[in-house]
Amino acid sequence: MSYARALRCRKCGQEYPLQPLNRCDFCLSPLEVSYDYKAMARGLSREELAAGPRSMWRYRDMLPVEGEEVDIGTGFTPLVKADNLGRELGLDRLYIKNDCLNPTYSFKDRAVSVAVSKAREFGFDTVACASTGNLAASVAAHAAKAKMRAYVFVPSDVEPGKLVGAAIYDPILVKVDGSYDDVNRLCTEVAKRYSWGFININLRPYYAEGSKTLGYEVAEQLGWRAPDCVVAPAASGLLFTRIWKGLDELAMLGLIEPVNTHMYIAQAAGSSPIVNAFNAGSLHINPVTPDTIVKSIAIGNPADGHYALMVARQSGGGACAVDDEEAIAGVQLLAQTEGIFAEAAGGVVVGVLRKLAASGVIKRGELTVASITGAGPRTQEVLTDIVRPFAVQPTIESVEESIGALVRSA
């Protein structure tokens, strides 16, 4: 049994029964799952949570799922102390939350595991999504596990590796030939026309809750405490708001001390509507048309942008963007210091972290967690000119000739 009791409008507070519904009828603002925290608190302890399965489902009682979950082995990913990277950036207590190590290589598995579980509970036999790759793979994989049909819409310029990463699970893959805006418009219409469980539309409130587990895990892995600072990427802004909600809930349930974490949003400069609003001191997000190679976080009109912005402001955090070049440099730095190969969104996080540390916004001694949300190998085309091997003949003389000087200088 879950402690979820209603869907609640984030703006006007209007409540709705737990159903596949995304927006408030009155003010058209996003709906959010609300819980009976009093009852939840009675049933939870650190010891019990720590004894649960080594996956996101150890926090099952804090998620809105009633029936059996659709789980492909997501979560409880490593939180590693990143001393090498920290030294480069001037941070003494830096940690990487490595969500590259989820079953489909991104944090999306957290959100989708909850969304597909709910889809099955609601009686849908089909789930769908529109994605530039990460969400597509995750939805297809979970649908395969749940034996449900999946329709996955992708823009025609998706990286080939991301297409393969979704196609392997055999969803019905629909490639849309058109601009970014065209794909968006089409998928909004598709979602209206067919009665599917659309992962990030009518199932969005449940989808959102899955990402809270990232916040829970960080706190538990730090020995039941919230970090001083979190840097996380934002596309629609949902993950960012849910990391915060996760920490906040733990405090509310008495599992950690009151949270004083500064939350920092990382975006790519070519698609940074939330950072723009933060810098302008505005509460409203003006949509932009994305232009960046960091496609996984290129959202021009972020559904939860306003709420992500509010979290950054109210937590005493901030928002910062880096350009594509800085993002790629960040990917390389992370790989070459910590051995973690992230996709460009991870490079954005590292680039932003570098800026925030250099400008003294994040201080050397602050316990900082960088959220690395997706793995690199599926988007190799963003890395040009990094494979420069020494070509040798299969003779020791040839090896000596080619790398001898290098070996001696080491």
Place this chain on the structure above:
Amino acid sequence: MTKTQVMFTFPQELIREPIIYSLGHQFKIVTNIRRADVTENRGWVVLELEGEEKDIEQGIAWVTSKGVRVDPVVGDVVEG
């Protein structure tokens, strides 16, 4: 009849123009404002449009041609 929920973003020079009024009149669309804010240099309105699909399509095209940015209220549906 169909209903669509959209957000209009007005640049400064259009804030004073009765665009939503004209939209209702010229295209037989019922406009229903749910949320809005106008500052000195920009304005946005979240509203529901109700009418024939064809009228709504043409209406949105007209509003866009005036220089107003039109986005779906649900935000972008395509995700990472």
